[in-house]
Amino acid sequence: MSAVLKKSTATALGRHALLIVGAALVVLPFLWMFTTSLQTRAETYSNTSIFPTSWHWENYAVAWQAAPFGQYYLNSLIMAVGIVSGHLVLDAFAAYAFARLRFPFKNAIFVLLLAALMVPTFVTIIPAYSLVAGFGWIDTYWGLIVPRLADVFGIILLRQYFVSIPSELEDAARIDGCSRIGTFFRIMVPLSMPAFATLAIFSFLFAWNDFLWPLLVTNSDELRTIQIGLAAFQGRYNTSWNYLMAGTITATVPSIIVFMFFQRALVRGIAASGLKD
Amino acid sequence: MMLSRTPRRPSTTSLRRGSAPLTQLHTELRSGRTRGRGGAPRYNREEVLTAALFLLPALAVLGTFVFYPIISAGYISLTSWNGFSPVKEFIGFDNYVRLAQDPAFWNSLMVTVLYAFGVCVLSIASGLTVALLLDAPLRGRGFYRGIYFLPAVTSSVAAAIVWRYMLDPSGFVNSVLEGIGIDGPDWLQNRWLALGSLTLLTVWKNVGLNAILYLTALQALPDGVFEAAQIDGASFTQRIRYMTIPLLAPMTFFVVVQALITSFQSFDLVYVLTGGGPQGGTEVLGMFMYQQAFRLSDFGYGTAIAFVTLFLVLGVTLVNWRASGSGRSPLR
Numbered sequence: 001m002s003a004v005l006k007k008s009t010a011t012a013l014g015r016h017a018l019l020i021v022g023a024a025l026v027v028l029p030f031l032w033m034f035t036t037s038l039q040t041r042a043e044t045y046s047n048t049s050i051f052p053t054s055w056h057w058e059n060y061a062v063a064w065q066a067a068p069f070g071q072y073y074l075n076s077l078i079m080a081v082g083i084v085s086g087h088l089v090l091d092a093f094a095a096y097a098f099a100r101l102r103f104p105f106k107n108a109i110f111v112l113l114l115a116a117l118m119v120p121t122f123v124t125i126i127p128a129y130s131l132v133a134g135f136g137w138i139d140t141y142w143g144l145i146v147p148r149l150a151d152v153f154g155i156i157l158l159r160q161y162f163v164s165i166p167s168e169l170e171d172a173a174r175i176d177g178c179s180r181i182g183t184f185f186r187i188m189v190p191l192s193m194p195a196f197a198t199l200a201i202f203s204f205l206f207a208w209n210d211f212l213w214p215l216l217v218t219n220s221d222e223l224r225t226i227q228i229g230l231a232a233f234q235g236r237y238n239t240s241w242n243y244l245m246a247g248t249i250t251a252t253v254p255s256i257i258v259f260m261f262f263q264r265a266l267v268r269g270i271a272a273s274g275l276k277d
Numbered sequence: 278m279m280l281s282r283t284p285r286r287p288s289t290t291s292l293r294r295g296s297a298p299l300t301q302l303h304t305e306l307r308s309g310r311t312r313g314r315g316g317a318p319r320y321n322r323e324e325v326l327t328a329a330l331f332l333l334p335a336l337a338v339l340g341t342f343v344f345y346p347i348i349s350a351g352y353i354s355l356t357s358w359n360g361f362s363p364v365k366e367f368i369g370f371d372n373y374v375r376l377a378q379d380p381a382f383w384n385s386l387m388v389t390v391l392y393a394f395g396v397c398v399l400s401i402a403s404g405l406t407v408a409l410l411l412d413a414p415l416r417g418r419g420f421y422r423g424i425y426f427l428p429a430v431t432s433s434v435a436a437a438i439v440w441r442y443m444l445d446p447s448g449f450v451n452s453v454l455e456g457i458g459i460d461g462p463d464w465l466q467n468r469w470l471a472l473g474s475l476t477l478l479t480v481w482k483n484v485g486l487n488a489i490l491y492l493t494a495l496q497a498l499p500d501g502v503f504e505a506a507q508i509d510g511a512s513f514t515q516r517i518r519y520m521t522i523p524l525l526a527p528m529t530f531f532v533v534v535q536a537l538i539t540s541f542q543s544f545d546l547v548y549v550l551t552g553g554g555p556q557g558g559t560e561v562l563g564m565f566m567y568q569q570a571f572r573l574s575d576f577g578y579g580t581a582i583a584f585v586t587l588f589l590v591l592g593v594t595l596v597n598w599r600a601s602g603s604g605r606s607p608l609r
Contacts, residue, residue, distance in 0.1 A: 015410050016417075022407060023424045026484065029439045030427065032449055036442070045447060086338075094335035102320055103328035109336075116343055120542050120590060122566050122583035126353060126576050127346035130360060147342040150335040180327045209432035211545040216571065227434045231549060234438055241442055248435045259430040263423055266430075270486060271493040 037245035044241040063246040072229035079144045080207035086149030087203040095158035113152045143217040154199045161195035198269035201262045226251045354580040372581035384557050385565040393540035395476040400536045404487025412495045426485030433545035440478050468558025475559050494528035541590050562586045
């Protein structure tokens with residue numbers, strides 16, 4: 001008995017040891033980023049400690065003055081809110097139709113959507129860009145948001161969830177005289193909050209971290225999102241690593257906060273995306 | 278696979294024979310959904326209208342900015358177009374012929390294939406290792422999961438900037454190497470070291486994602502079989518080699534497809550880490566396309582590159598699907 005217990009304690013310790021080594025490797029770049037952001041420029045070339053040894057918080061102020069990070073933040077936020085609300089509304093309506101309603105070509109349309117998931121962004125990006133340019137949407141919030149108001153991933157995620165809700169609930173409401181739209185808003189939406197939360201986080205992280213599309217459709221600092229601003233900042237402050245790292249932390253903190261608060265919903269979504277296959 | 282969940286309509290024959298379950302018959306009659314004489318399904322008009330209303334916004338967006346562009350791209354790849362001129366000169370398959378003769382394309386293809394291969398192998402290895410370590414009643418599991426997942430929520434731009442800094446000749450990596458007496462190289466100025474660094478960066482960024490995918494699959498495996506094998510004297514390595522790995526084949530297929538799509542679509546990480554250099558050493562297909570289309574204003578050529586990428590991804594996925602299909606576990 002005690003031998004078994006000892007053996008399992010030893011295995012657990014071994015697991016912890018290996019997991020900690022791995023975790024240290026994963027975290028190292030973050031720690032390095034943070035430490036550097038608080039150093040003087042001279043220190044960034046001489047100091048090798050991975051933990052902060054000096055605390056020059058003013059680096060952040062300098063970085064924020066050197067580039068309009070406030071404006072970049074605002075732009076990213078506007079774009080993220082637009083895309084997240086678009087996904088929540090448009091994807092949900094479409095998902096409901098696929099989960100509950102009967103209409104011609106339903107399966108064909110759904111398969112077409114699934115197929116679109118396999119198409120690399122590069123294929124669509126040139127025509128989409130010239131379309132947006134034709135609308136006069138370059139360097140506008142429209143150009144950043146409208147083309148990404150709906151996405152296939154969200155439709156699939158929500159449809160999966162809707163299908164798992166017993167349709168008897170809706171049938172009962174229908175018999176009591178509730179309309180289709182009524183049952184959608186009063187039954188499906190309140191019951192599907194976990195799925196909506198998962199989608200909101202995925203969409204937020206996608207929007208906040210997105211790079212290629214905002215890079216193409218924005219030209220001015222007034223419209224640049226945080227990632228584009230950061231890449232441009234890197235070009236100008238190539239060797240001022242302390243300011244550059246302060247800017248990088250600035251751009252990273254919101255997604256880490258969102259992740260910390262909604263980790264469960266995010267993990268659930270990934271598990272679902274793997275299992276659907 | 279998902280489509281099979283759609284409730285099946287009872288067939289006319291079963292209705293006539295009166296063998297359909299009462300509830301089905303009831304639903305069918307109530308909503309007036311019966312097959313017409315020609316055998317074609319008749320739909321409830323109100324329901325179809327509601328569906329159209331519900332689908333319209335999403336399909337309008339996806340149709341305009343995804344489906345129309347796919348078709349349009351097919352045509353653009355057959356033209357010579359600078360992206361601004363109203364005239365797209367039709368040149369047939371010239372862009373594709375040019376691609377086949379362009380050494381820069383073959384370089385880019387080779388770089389992408391090596392990169393994709395490295396990312397696939399290391400993603401499976403790292404994801405599976407972390408998942409196996411986490412697959413036990415362990416204190417602080419949520420904490421570890423959170424840590425390993427951090428790189429995935431970080432933007433590619435931020436991640437690549439930090440890595441570039443750490444790989445600087447006077448950066449962190451080389452100062453650690455110096456500490457143990459090794460004179461570190463200039464990582465991002467040698468094409469093979471740069472490609473290796475890019476591969477590791479990509480794997481680092483996705484390790485948490487792959488670990489969660491594998492962990493989900495591991496937790497869905499039946500415990501009993503493993504216990505039986507253990508009682509029969511199968512060692513830990515035997516259980517991993519002959520049970521866990523084959524049983525996880527479907528998830529490995531998913532991980533590989535994800536890794537392939539990630540590496541064939543990779544752009545952000547490359548753009549910031551190396552810009553495609555040195556001397557094209559990390560110029561993956563995404564970067565090559567961006568250069569041709571948006572830097573050199575050769576949109577027809579750029580679109581042709583994108584289409585070749587699409588067919589490569591589809592082809593490799595199909596081969597992989599065939600391969601994993603034959604190796605599918607008997608327990609599922």
